[in-house]
Amino acid sequence: MAASRQFELPAPDFERFSRLVRQASGIYFSKNKAEVLRSALAQRAGIVGASDLGKYYDFVNSIRGGGELVRLLEHLSVQETQFFRNRPHFEALRKYIIPELARSKEDERRLRFWCAGCSTGEEPYSVAMTVLDILPDPGSWSIRILGTDLNEVALRRAARGWYPEQKLACVDRQHLRRYFEPEKDGYRLGDDVRRLIRFRRHNLVKDPLPVESLGGCDAVFCRNVIIYFTHDTAKFVIERFFDVINPGGYLFLGHSETLWKMSTMYSLVEIGDAFIYRKPSPGQGSRRFIPDRRLRRAGLPPGVEHDRRLAGRDRRRDSQAGRPEPERQEQPQERRQEDEPAPPSSQKVKEKARQYISRGEFGKAVSLINQALAPAAADAETYFLLGLAHEKANEPEAAREDFRRALFLDANLSLAYFHLASVLEQAGELKSAIREYRNAGRSFEKNPPGAWETELEAFDARSLVNLCRRKIETLKQSA
Ligand SMILES: C[S@@+](CC[C@H](N)C(=O)[O-])C[C@H]1O[C@@H](n2cnc3c(N)ncnc32)[C@H](O)[C@@H]1O
DSSP, rough: OOOTTSSOOOOHHHHHHHHHHHHHHOOOOOOGHHHHHHHHHHHHHHHHHHSHHHHHHHHHSSSSTTTTTHHHHHHHHHHOOOOTOOOHHHHIIIIIIHHHHHTTTTTEEEEEEESOOOOHHHHHHHHHHHHHHHHSSSGGGGGEEEESSSOHHHHHHHHTTEGGGGGGGSOHHHHHHHEEEEETEEEEEOOOHHTEEEEEEOTTTSSSOHHHHSEEEEEEEEOSSSBBHHHHHHHHHHHHHHEEEEEEEEEEOOOOOOOOTTTSEEEEEEEEEEEEEEEETSSOOTTTTOGGGGGGTTTTTTTHHHHHHHHHHHHHHHHHSSSSOOOOOOOOHHHHHHHSSOOHHHHHHHHHHHHHHHTTTTHHHHHHHHOOOGGGGGGHHHHHHHHHHHHTTTOHHHHHHHHHHHHOOOOTTTTHHHHHHHHHHTTHHHHHHHHHHHHHHHHHSSSSSOOGGGGTOOOOOHHHHHHHHHHHHHHHOOO
């Protein structure tokens, strides 16, 4: 973000802009993200020709600037997505949920899914491909997948259904051959997939639920969206989904999102390696709470692994029946909290995660953080550690997202720029890598890295700045 310094954002302006953005979209900028907000505002102000951010605020709120708020929200929202993101979710769909729906809805033959906050469409297309893979005789079913987002630019790209080759890294050859057609320098999804999906603009915090397009929904995917919201906005959005999800239907959240301390309306089920929320069916009791097992901290860590091994035993038993694992009846949350020892502090969790990373046990670091820390407790350092573990475990897409989140929370996190640059370089996105090495170099000058990462302890700030310069020079020659 190379916005000019002439656009200052004094505290009262920060307050009114962050309130405006929060009220219009749910996206929350805390004070430590003021520089991210300022830089984005400065870019938009430059585009519309406002000479300072006070004038830009007036323009956004004027009749003349009617569409500018929409453009601003598009500029501020994080669009990161990918095909088949969070594989365990798609495995759960493939192995359990779709087969179960195929059986239970054999007479009705109607399936409805909603991808809320679908960005450029990779998520609804992945759902559509999975349904077509598994459902016997899909042509005889009424299948509709609604993809919504507040970002119209992203939705236009989604509706086009064309993706450059590098966006297809997570699509295996079989799916590529079966559902895509080569077009220009990329691939376009075929009509059999595209016809299942409708895209439309929808703001989760402002617009009425799209019930007329969906009726009752078998599953809502709202992944990696509420993480940018305040607790209250996230709660409001999640509880509204309850009205469109069929009894027994599913709610998919992102891998670091949880309803813990937010809503007791849904049950948490563990299906294969995925955690998914479920609306209870009649007869189960409408608000039965199944504790979030990712957050059962008694005995954790390393009891997390012990817990998961037990879950694995249950899973094998259930998978033999070919059904999702039944929800377990457990103590209500309040009782459980009284009985259990205090959770480990987030500092302890991070220390342990760092030890795992330095021992090369990257998967353990990721599981530990995801299962022992609520997103509310996740700070920039947590996302940085997750990013590091994902990067070293060769999961560049997840790493990239984690580093961006870390930077969203702390724009001065030099090492996150550096690692983001390195992930982008590996992916061949050289221009973006150069930009991030530049950010890293600038940031190292202002904020020496500290001892967060043992491998870089030997470097002082000056050598890191020089390293970034050398990287930029080399990359410029190939870009
Ligand atoms: C990080 S992307 C997630 C995409 C996809 N769900 C995934 O997990 O890969 C977050 C998306 O949420 C959208 N979003 C943010 N606030 C929203 C709101 N209030 N209403 C609808 N969409 C919103 C953003 O525009 C962005 O496309």
